[in-house]
Amino acid sequence: NAGVTQTPKFRVLKTGQSMTLLCAQDMNHEYMYWYRQDPGMGLRLIHYSVGEGTTAKGEVPDGYNVSRLKKQNFLLGLESAAPSQTSVYFCASSYISGGEQFFGPGTRLTVL
Amino acid sequence: DQQVKQNSPSLSVQEGRISILNCDYTNSMFDYFLWYKKYPAEGPTFLISISSIKDKNEDGRFTVFLNKSAKHLSLHIVPSQPGDSAVYFCAASAGSNYQLIWGAGTKLIIKP
Numbered sequence: 001n002a003g004v005t006q007t008p009k010f011r012v013l014k015t016g017q018s019m020t021l022l023c024a025q026d027m028n029h030e031y032m033y034w035y036r037q038d039p040g041m042g043l044r045l046i047h048y049s050v051g052e053g054t055t056a057k058g059e060v061p062d063g064y065n066v067s068r069l070k071k072q073n074f075l076l077g078l079e080s081a082a083p084s085q086t087s088v089y090f091c092a093s094s095y096i097s098g099g100e101q102f103f104g105p106g107t108r109l110t111v112l
Numbered sequence: 113d114q115q116v117k118q119n120s121p122s123l124s125v126q127e128g129r130i131s132i133l134n135c136d137y138t139n140s141m142f143d144y145f146l147w148y149k150k151y152p153a154e155g156p157t158f159l160i161s162i163s164s165i166k167d168k169n170e171d172g173r174f175t176v177f178l179n180k181s182a183k184h185l186s187l188h189i190v191p192s193q194p195g196d197s198a199v200y201f202c203a204a205s206a207g208s209n210y211q212l213i214w215g216a217g218t219k220l221i222i223k224p
Contacts, residue, residue, distance in 0.1 A: 004155070033211075042116070042201060042214035043156070058211070090155050098144055098205030101212065103155030 002026055006091050006104035013081045013111045021076040021107050023091030031094045032074040033058075033101065034066060036087040043090065049074055050097070081111045115139045116204050118215035126223050131189040133218050135202030138183065142204040146212070147176060147187050150199045159200075160187070189220075197222045 007022045023032065030051045035043040045058030047066040055066045063085060065077045074093075078085060088108050092101040117136045125131045135145075143164040148156035162169040162176045162185065169176050175188045189196055202215040 040121070040216060042118075042216045043203075044214075045211055048211065092155070097211065098207055100146065100158045100161065103157065105153070105155050 004091055004093055004102050004104035006089075006107050008107060009105065010108050011110070013078075013109065015082060015111060017081050018077070018079050019081065019109075020078075021089055021091075021109075023074045023076070023093075023104060024072055025074075025091075025093040025102070026072060027093060027095075027102065028071070029093035029095055029102070030071075031097055031101075032068065033092045033094075034064070034074065034076045035090045035092065036060065037090060037106075038087050046076065046089075081109075083111045085109065086111045114216075115142075115213050116202055116215040118200075118202055118218045120218050121216070122219040122221065124221045124223060125192050127194060128191045131187075131192045131196065131220055131222070133187040133189075133200050133202075133220065135185050135187075135215055136183060137185075137204050139204070139206065139213075140183070141206040142213075143207060144205045145176070145178060145185050146203045146205075147174075148201040148203065150201065150217070156201055192220075192222045194222050194224060196220060 004025045033048045034046040044060045049068040052071040067075045091104040094101040146161040147159040149159045150156040178185045199217045201217045203212040
């Protein structure tokens with residue numbers, strides 16, 4: 001039982017490049033989330049999903065896209081990376097929306 | 113406007129003493145509160161929660177107190193141990209249909 005896993009752990013991009021972050025969970029959770037964490041700030045919700053095939057915008061969705069083609073996977077895409085997207089990205093999943101969330105180990109992204 | 117505030121960015125406590133971490137909120141609709149613990153290079157992990165129908169919840173060395181009239185909650189750790197050194201996040205939700213709103217975190221340092 002791996003819980004929530006994220007790929008990759010680290011990535012360096014140049015401005016304008018694109019990439020996809022992969023999140024996988026094996027707990028059969030309906031809800032999945034992508035957050036970013038910046039110094040001195042709490043976790044900010046980028047996008048979330050309430051089930052397979054659904055996605056919704058969170059607090060800071062601009063510059064990101066997501067897809068949930070399979071229940072266990074939630075992908076976060078950056079189409080044209082910008083230095084402002086340098087951050088640590090966390091994926092999480094939960095059984096219900098407002099309850100306990102289980103987090104992956106994070107992806108540290110640097111955009112030069 | 114920050115709905116969940118952790119006003120102390122850091123806190124230093126002697127090993128064996130009590131650690132008290134504080135969290136204030138502004139949204140009176142919040143009815144479920146959670147504390148998460150985060151070590152460097154790891155994702156946050158759930159620590160303890162409390163529903164608004166209670167004013168105290170205890171789990172081993174960890175106790176969370178909720179003061180609804182003051183819109184304030186606190187996490188008490190007794191006795192503090194070196195492994196408690198981490199960043200602690202407070203989060204709140206307004207029912208199971210709503211997302212978690214996160215505080216900025218407090219870095220707890222336990223001194224030997």
